[in-house]
Amino acid sequence: MSSLVPCIVAGGAGTRLWPVSREAMPKPFMRLPDGESLLQKTFERAAGLPGVERILTVTHRELFFRTADDYRQYNHRRLPLDFILEPSGRNTAPAIAMAALHVAREYGGDSQLLVLPADHLIRDADALAWAVEAARALAQDGALVTFGLVPSRAETGFGYIEKGNALGHGAFEVARFVEKPDLATAQDYLAGGQHLWNAGMFCLRADSILAELAVYAPEVLEAAQQCLEHSPSRRGDAEYQLELAPEYFNAAPDISIDYAVMEHSKKVAVVPCDLGWSDIGSWAAIRELAPADAQGNQCNGETVLYDTTNCYIDSPRRMVGCVGVQDLVIVDTPDALLIANTHRSQDVRLIAQELKSRGHETYRLHRTVTRPWGTYTVLEEGQRFKIKRIMVKPGQSLSLQMHHHRSEHWIVVCGMARVTHGEDEFLLDTNESTFIKPGCTHRLVNPGVIDLVMIEVQSGEYLGEDDIVRFTDVYGRVPA
Template sequence: MIFPVILAGGAGSRLWPLSRQLNPKQFLPLTGESTMLQGTVARLNGLDVEPPVVVCNDEHRFLVAEQLRACGVEGAQILLEPVGRNTAPAIALAATSVAKTNPDAVLLVLAADHVVKDEPAFRASVTTAVTFAEQGKLVTFGVTPTGPETGYGYIRAGSYLGEGVAELEEFVEKPSVDMAQAYIDAGGYTWNSGMFLFRADRYLQELERWRPDILRACNTAMEQASDDLTFLRIGASAFRGCPEESVDYAVMEKTDSAVVVEMNAGWSDIGSWSALWENECKDSQGNAVKGDVILQDAKNTLARADHRLVALVGVDDLVVVETKDAVLVAHKDSVQDVKKVVEAIKSDGRHEHMNHREVYRPWGVYDSVDNGQRYQVKRITVKPGAKLSVQMHHHRAEHWIVVSGTAKVTNGEENYLVTENQSTYIPVGQVHCLENPGVIPLELIEVQSGSYLGEDDIVRLKDQYGRK
């Protein structure tokens, strides 16, 4: 039986302004209607797999849970990392969790932010790899190169063990264009996909052999782990002390049991805007467009408009991305430097790297429509049956105006319903709560006023989602 392990950490800063720290690329629908996480789950259909183990950041836990629920996944285990420590520790956490009851279980390790266009070919490669994993081999998947790509690492195959299967001879760092072309001309090289298949016990054995310090830290962190609703919260103090290392460096480059299975499945890690452009459908001029976009004499350009009309005239090789609160314009040759823009935003004390105007919560979503020195306006949507925390604020009062649906309001000692076109007022310091008792989404406008309007001015007294 295969246990999928989906690694869903990472910030995806090179895909700003769509990808933000609190809503990164793996939770966005970049290449279709489903998010990248949901696409990762969907391509497992047809394989004999258990519910997935998802390793993610604590701040993304509700995004993961909601997206798994939306695509019909039941019984998934969600492990919450207090900090990111790269792939070797993340896989160790998952392997330790699975090995408690299934020590010889086969783990299929996948990143949540990859694209695979040919899913039958993906599943065929996984099926081939299972035979070797059951024999104790540690399998990685090498993607058949389609060109001299410099954004990926490469794998050099050794002695062949069967059609499309070889001993792993060497990992090669991201090369120059000339060196990448030389690899392709020589043959025997594939792109390093970052996907793996091995038994849980074999991975832990090899990690103990080569990086016992990582294994010790992860074992202690798992011993300190605690249940939090449907999540498993990893012990923070032990995991913060864990060395940060990729599985390639920690195990795969050192072990003498590594095998590479070649995969020709239309794979991409969508690591930049140019990579997304390459994977999109294009018009006769090489333009990939999404949203309300008008092009005039434009070529080889990626343009995305989420909320308003974007017009491009006489341009080539550009990336133009419009969101509610930011617009990116970049040459396709320079998109790797988008992460420098994100760093500049951070250093300037701004917030556009953290989240969009629309912020998702376990109970729904809010959109910060307008704000000034002593006021802020939000449009709030509460899912049917959902309830915000019982809370109070030290510095702000709130007016709620219901636009559609019915709100059940706790306002101090009072409990009452507020319906469409009605409003209510929450004074500063008043204990209050908002709930949607209906079967349709509750939409309301919230007007905050006061001396401080930050999200950290929330004192939660009771919360059904386990938030502090």
């Protein structure tokens, strides 16, 4: 059988899980109660499947370093990693088209893609392995195989797949794809046994999906081919990066693979499976992962509760007290607080959408922001000043840069810093400081073996993150 290349699709906004999930740190990076992210769990599942010798990931280019960090501690087999880096989200059809073109070019058209969303939870790895083997046998003969989840309840929030004629390997032809139904229809589906939840997971040969794209979505395929031809790539030690050219990728239609191909193709098959699956699509789904106390409350963090029942409270940094309330979701982060009725957790997306329409930072960023070199946390800000805590990982470096409108005062509180200040370069030890004037070229490097932690005090008439001119950067953030 041809090679199997898991393709992890890591994107989306996860707006129903605001304020923890945000545009710059979406749902795949959320830590579950066991401390692992959904992305890490997806990587572990993919790496553990028989025959997997490399893993491909499609993600936004701004999430690359965070993705690589999440993978690093779980890549025990040191599998080669391929990354396709999108400049913007264009839905699953362009993403899968790019993945299929890349795999066909690099590893052969008969290679099989196993498309896995990065934001789903699967508890039964053995059941997944069985389903993948069944799907591979069908995909080898040219079928486009999707995975249908055996429904456990009448669910109105998922799309469905209606089973057709039986095939070998426990699979079925797909009679049709069904949009999210109303409750009565969902109850009929559950009772009838002919409908499965659409998991958005696929197994397909690269040449098969490219042929079907050529028939049913030629504009998607053409845009992807043009993009591949004009996109730069780089190879490193067991790592390949394909950075998609924005002017070509953004021309691709914004359409899902279901709408573009699966609902039209005559080659689609479905493998029914029971994987212990959850899409972790709301706070109601998150709370199912944690045990409840005698009053039905689930709490992460310090709480004092009186006459409080059936509440989910996630506040790891701040004490929460509740008196006389029930059926609430309370999620506290350093810069945003969510309070919602537990029965309306799906509507949290409305808050995120409103914040996005206002251009509010809490839609896009957390107070602690991840960068390739480490993190920064905004501790306080006001008129003409901002105070940050900056952490630089050992051996890492910020870009050589300059600001037009702000000065910066750096104070080292832990570790050692190597500072470029204009034409000078010097070391700063703990409790030492330096001052950077507007217009002065500067760089910060951690030459040590422990984290460098420093406090940065910014002052000036404009303190936005876009007031930065980069001259050189080890992470490729300066255009060639």
